[in-house]
Amino acid sequence: MVSYIFRRVLSTLPVMGIVALFVFSLLYIAPGDPAAVIAGDQASPADVERIRQGLGLDRPFLVQFGTWVWQILHGNLGTSIFTNMPVSAMIAQRIEPTLSLMAITLVLTILVAVPLGVVAAWKAGSWVDRTIMAFAVFAFSLPVFVVGYVLAFVFSLQFEWLPVQGYTPLAAGLWPWLQNLILPALALGTVYIALIARITRASMLEVLQQDYVRTARAKGLDTRNILFVHALKNAAVPIVTVIGIGIALLIGGAVVTESVFAIPGLGRLTIDAILRRDYPVIQGIVLLFSFLYVIVNLLVDVTYTLVDPRIRY
Amino acid sequence: MDRRTVLKGLAGVGSLAATGGLSMPALSQGAAARTLKFVPQANLANFDPIWGTQYVVRNAAALVWDTLYGLDATLQPQRQMVESEQVSDDGLVWTFRLRPGLKFHDGAPVLAKDVVASLTRWSARDPMGLMIKAIQNELTAVDDKTIKWSLKAPYPKMLLALGKNSTPCAFIMPERIAQTDPFKQIPEYIGSGPMKFAKGEWVPGAKAVFEKFADYTPRQEKASWLAGGKQMLVDRIEWVVIPDPATAAAALQNGEVDWWESPITDLVPSLRKNRNINVDIADPLGNIGSFRMNHLHPPFNDVKARRAVLAALSQEDYMRALVGDDTALWKPLPGFFTPDTPLYTEEGGEILKGKRDLAMAKKLLAESGYSGQPVTCVVAQDQPITKAQGDVTADLLKQMGMNVDFVATDWGTVGSRRAQKTPPGQGGWQVFHTWHAGADCINPAAYNAIRGTGDKAWFGWPTSEPVEKEVLAWFAAKNLDEEKSAVKRLNKAALDDVVYAPTGFFLSYTAWRKNISGIAKGPLPFFWGVSKSA
Numbered sequence: 131m132v133s134y135i136f137r138r139v140l141s142t143l144p145v146m147g148i149v150a151l152f153v154f155s156l157l158y159i160a161p162g163d164p165a166a167v168i169a170g171d172q173a174s175p176a177d178v179e180r181i182r183q184g185l186g187l188d189r190p191f192l193v194q195f196g197t198w199v200w201q202i203l204h205g206n207l208g209t210s211i212f213t214n215m216p217v218s219a220m221i222a223q224r225i226e227p228t229l230s231l232m233a234i235t236l237v238l239t240i241l242v243a244v245p246l247g248v249v250a251a252w253k254a255g256s257w258v259d260r261t262i263m264a265f266a267v268f269a270f271s272l273p274v275f276v277v278g279y280v281l282a283f284v285f286s287l288q289f290e291w292l293p294v295q296g297y298t299p300l301a302a303g304l305w306p307w308l309q310n311l312i313l314p315a316l317a318l319g320t321v322y323i324a325l326i327a328r329i330t331r332a333s334m335l336e337v338l339q340q341d342y343v344r345t346a347r348a349k350g351l352d353t354r355n356i357l358f359v360h361a362l363k364n365a366a367v368p369i370v371t372v373i374g375i376g377i378a379l380l381i382g383g384a385v386v387t388e389s390v391f392a393i394p395g396l397g398r399l400t401i402d403a404i405l406r407r408d409y410p411v412i413q414g415i416v417l418l419f420s421f422l423y424v425i426v427n428l429l430v431d432v433t434y435t436l437v438d439p440r441i442r443y
Numbered sequence: 444m445d446r447r448t449v450l451k452g453l454a455g456v457g458s459l460a461a462t463g464g465l466s467m468p469a470l471s472q473g474a475a476a477r478t479l480k481f482v483p484q485a486n487l488a489n490f491d492p493i494w495g496t497q498y499v500v501r502n503a504a505a506l507v508w509d510t511l512y513g514l515d516a517t518l519q520p521q522r523q524m525v526e527s528e529q530v531s532d533d534g535l536v537w538t539f540r541l542r543p544g545l546k547f548h549d550g551a552p553v554l555a556k557d558v559v560a561s562l563t564r565w566s567a568r569d570p571m572g573l574m575i576k577a578i579q580n581e582l583t584a585v586d587d588k589t590i591k592w593s594l595k596a597p598y599p600k601m602l603l604a605l606g607k608n609s610t611p612c613a614f615i616m617p618e619r620i621a622q623t624d625p626f627k628q629i630p631e632y633i634g635s636g637p638m639k640f641a642k643g644e645w646v647p648g649a650k651a652v653f654e655k656f657a658d659y660t661p662r663q664e665k666a667s668w669l670a671g672g673k674q675m676l677v678d679r680i681e682w683v684v685i686p687d688p689a690t691a692a693a694a695l696q697n698g699e700v701d702w703w704e705s706p707i708t709d710l711v712p713s714l715r716k717n718r719n720i721n722v723d724i725a726d727p728l729g730n731i732g733s734f735r736m737n738h739l740h741p742p743f744n745d746v747k748a749r750r751a752v753l754a755a756l757s758q759e760d761y762m763r764a765l766v767g768d769d770t771a772l773w774k775p776l777p778g779f780f781t782p783d784t785p786l787y788t789e790e791g792g793e794i795l796k797g798k799r800d801l802a803m804a805k806k807l808l809a810e811s812g813y814s815g816q817p818v819t820c821v822v823a824q825d826q827p828i829t830k831a832q833g834d835v836t837a838d839l840l841k842q843m844g845m846n847v848d849f850v851a852t853d854w855g856t857v858g859s860r861r862a863q864k865t866p867p868g869q870g871g872w873q874v875f876h877t878w879h880a881g882a883d884c885i886n887p888a889a890y891n892a893i894r895g896t897g898d899k900a901w902f903g904w905p906t907s908e909p910v911e912k913e914v915l916a917w918f919a920a921k922n923l924d925e926e927k928s929a930v931k932r933l934n935k936a937a938l939d940d941v942v943y944a945p946t947g948f949f950l951s952y953t954a955w956r957k958n959i960s961g962i963a964k965g966p967l968p969f970f971w972g973v974s975k976s977a
Contacts, residue, residue: 161852161859161860162853162858162859163858164855166855167854167858168489168495169495169496170495170498170500173496174891174901175862175901175902177568178862180626181494181626183626184624184627212488212489212495213489213647214489220647223646282690282693283693287696293697294693294697295683295693295694296683390690391690392683392685392691392694394646394648394650398648398649399648401686402488402648405853405854406488406855407855
């Protein structure tokens with residue numbers, strides 16, 4: 131197992147290299163010019179050109195790419211064209227809100243979606259199953275920003291229970307931290323809950339038809355034990371897979387959620403950087419997300435061995 | 444149902460909700476009352492007001508850096524850091540003396556050498572600064588408090604140049620910072636203005652914090668725009684960037700923020716229904732919409748094609764697309780200068796008045812030799828003002844019989860593409876849209892967009908000798924009457940040559956909670972004199 135993990139971690143290096151080349155090339159050929167954005171609307175074309183030269187954007191592709199790779203090999207993600215701050219410092223400023231949002235969403239999703247899916251499978255064909263699946267279809271169809279606005283209207287403006295926007299660091303206390311994350315996590319998690327609930331139901335339905343479940347029932351095991359201890363464990367592999375894939379969805383969804391709830395996370399930083407053509411920041415974030423995704427996939431693979439002893443690496 | 448409808452509906456219903464205090468920041472009542480939370484019109488992504496000339500940078504910089512002169516609400520430059528000035532009889536030597544007690548935020552006194560370095564950097568970037576630099580003999584520090592600027596020719600608009608609020612303003616920085624290449628960013632944000640920049644709390648794209656500078660010595664006169672005593676009545680100003688307008692509206696209604704600089708017009712009716720919120724015109728100088736044509740390539744290299752656009756263009760269509768049905772927010776503009784300012788004129792503007800003449804437009808277009816080639820109209824979809832204008836233009840050009848190549852893109856791409864002089868089929872363009880702050884269009888001083896200097900002109904590169912002749916006449920004018928005459932002729936010349944097509948004059952709102960007082964109307968948010976009650 132240890133050698134497997136080591137090999138998988140090593141295999142991330144070429145993946146990251148390909149991602150780096152791809153992202154850099156894409157940004158190089160994409161239209162847009164950070165110098166024009168910096169110079170502002172009143173600047174003359176000559177001013178824009180001077181700023182471009184000052185930023186080194188007039189240099190050949192290979193020179194720019196080589197400089198960037200050299201910096202990365204030295205642990206330096208570069209400096210933002212706009213803020214003049216190190217990209218790593220900007221990411222450090224923004225990573226806590228995003229990870230917090232993803233963590234709360236993930237916990238919320240698992241706590242809600244898995245039991246819903248299990249119950250739907252258990253009561254397959256009944257009104258309970260139909261209600262849960264109707265909710266899943268409905269939730270799956272809702273754009274994140276609509277859910278966000280509705281939640282903000284109800285819980286912030288009507289009931290005045292929670293703030294509309296912003297983020298409070300965990301260091302300021304658990305409740306202040308949670309207070310700012312509940313609505314965004316609910317908004318972001320709605321689609322994800324629907325997805326996991328449906329997958330859980332499908333996977334459980336298959337397992338519940340197995341002979342050993344019938345045997346367990348015949349032996350007099352109580353339903354809760356059958357569902358959550360025996361059946362769920364055997365149905366877990368596809369669920370864990372989808373949770374892993376869903377983390378990519380969370381990253382994408384965080385971009386919208388952070389904008390709607392004005393959370394200063396990596397999603398908003400990404401959007402701002404793209405709109406301004408802040409190339410070093412875009413490259414740094416994409417590299418980070420690629421790395422995170424590779425690690426999540428690794429964790430998913432490792433989790434398989436925990437839920438299914440037949441799987442060995 | 445689209446996103447905008449959802450957003451509008453929710454904000455509308457939300458406005459009826461009573462405001463509550465649950466989500467207030469965890470500050471004591473006194474501290475909360477001394478902290479002003481402000482939602483700016485854009486993200487403060489960089490903080491060098493000479494290097495980056497976006498308005499949001501200028502607005503933040505006005506808190507941190509001071510200027511030698513400041514434009515007041517009557518559009519006159521008044522002394523700010525300067526105690527006195529002298530100009531020689533021949534107009535060639537200007538001598539400025541700094542007022543006592545000026546200090547930078549690091550405790551160092553403001554010296555003449557700081558002013559010299561700052562003006563040197565500013566004059567390398569600013570259009571008026573460049574004009575002064577072109578006739579400069581020398582700029583020197585005579586002693587710690589005295590600066591001498593000697594010129595080869597008189598420059599009557601010197602005080603306006605040093606005090607104007609169009610970007611880049613002539614902000615004064617410590618010499619070591621001001622010696623930075625004007626095309627590179629400064630490394631420190633030390634000024635001598637009424638607020639210090641809390642760099643450690645800066646989260647670009649999310650938050651910027653300014654703290655009261657205890658050693659700031661305001662002038663004794665009453666504050667008026669960038670002039671007079673900049674008395675700070677709050678200890679801390681937090682700029683909270685909220686990219687989503689519905690969220691910003693909800694945050695204002697909920698009391699999470701105090702002042703929203705630029706609410707979108709769709710949300711203003713709902714904000715007005717909230718008893719705790721004031722809404723008013725932000726800047727009486729407003730904005731001028733611009734339909735910019737490329738003078739280098741057909742069909743708009745022919746003045747007849749450009750005049751065809753003026754003949755058919757309905758400013759009402761543009762303005763309604765921009766600001767909706769609120770007629771208090773716009774007016775037609777048969778010219779290029781800001782309405783209700785001393786130099787405003789409609790000279791030569793007949794072509795933009797009255798019933799729109801599509802038949803005349805088609806005739807002019809045919810005479811220009813246009814024969815159906817694609818006209819590339821580059822439209823930024825992420826800026827509501829450019830998107831609305833672009834949609835109207837696409838319809839207008841089609842009605843005129845043009846073959847429109849509508850390029851829907853983002854502002855970053857427009858910013859890059861509009862600098863391309865190549866033909867439209869090779870990455871260039873024929874039409875883009877923007878808008879100009881009315882404060883920049885009160886006279887020709889900072890009005891790049893009206894210049895007709897050809898290759899050196901603003902994007903579109905119009906060439907117009909009559910325009911340039913009148914711009915120079917305005918700079919040389921010795922009194923207001925001479926200025927008015929020059930601008931009248933300039934307006935006519937710019938319309939005759941169609942330097943660009945003005946799409947109308949429009950205003951925007953600002954909104955704040957009723958426990959905030961002292962907000963002044965003006966071309967930028969002025970924080971001095973603004974107070975907050977608990």
